[in-house]
Amino acid sequence: MATFSLQERRVIIRFLHLRGATPIEIHRQLSETCGDGVMNVKNVRSWVRQFKEGRTSCDNKPKQSWPPTSRSDNMVERVEKVVLEDWRLSVENIASKVGISVGSVHTILHEDLRMRKMSSRWVPRILADDHKAARMAICQAMLTQHRAYATQQFLHENNLEVVSHAPYSPDLAPSDFWLFPTMKDSLRGRTFTSHAVIASAIFQWSKQTPTEAFAAAMESWRRRCEKCVRLQGDYVEK
Secondary structure, eight states, X not given: OOOOXXXXXXXXXXXXXXXXXXXXXXXXXXXXXXXXXXXXXXHHHHHHHHHHTTOOOOSOOOOOOOOTTTTSHHHHHHHHHHHHHOTTOOHHHHHHHHTSOHHHHHHIIIIIXXXXXXXXXXXXXXXXHXXXXXXXXXXXXXXXXXXXXXXXXXXXXTTOOOOOOOTTOGGGOHIIIIIHHHHHHHHTTOOOSSHHHHXXXXXXXXXXXXXXXXXXXHHHHHHHHXXXXXXXXXXXXX
16 A cells, blocks of 8 residues: 555545545545545545535645734733623634734633623623612512513503613523524524515514513513522523
């Protein structure tokens, strides 16, 4: 059997791919030439896919270098600013915006900024006592009002106070823990050409969603409020 380097095997894969061979056929010819175990079919498919997407080099891609000061005070401030501008960004999105690795962003978020992901939003990992107290008070008020009246219109017509949203509380907002995630699952993958088209799609989604689903979300919201009170204002996972 002949001996080929990894780069030479990739050259062979690219050559055979350009000749129209399938990954299975390429793997068979590699095995016949180089012996068993030279490269499995999965790796052959991966290289074929990359060549189909336009890659021409058979060398390893150089690893992206990151600034040695990725956890500097300045970088921590930049990450915090990006998060405050959009609480819903993924770690990958943040890393792309500030120009450091995903691992460094993860470390900054969890160790330097002490944040965690809750209902797809970044929030402080440890709530201050005043935040917990505010969450408790607002949950108690919402529970009282929710049991007595069904709609915001009724509250307005009867001159009842509308309770403010609790701080750092995507876990207590139905729009965060149910509405937006459910809507995104339904609309994911579609292309919208205008705001009017988006509005129409959302309207159709709301019409097609059973009323029982909305009722279940409100029941989940009530249970979350009750649990928040039991936990003395701490976060509610479910």
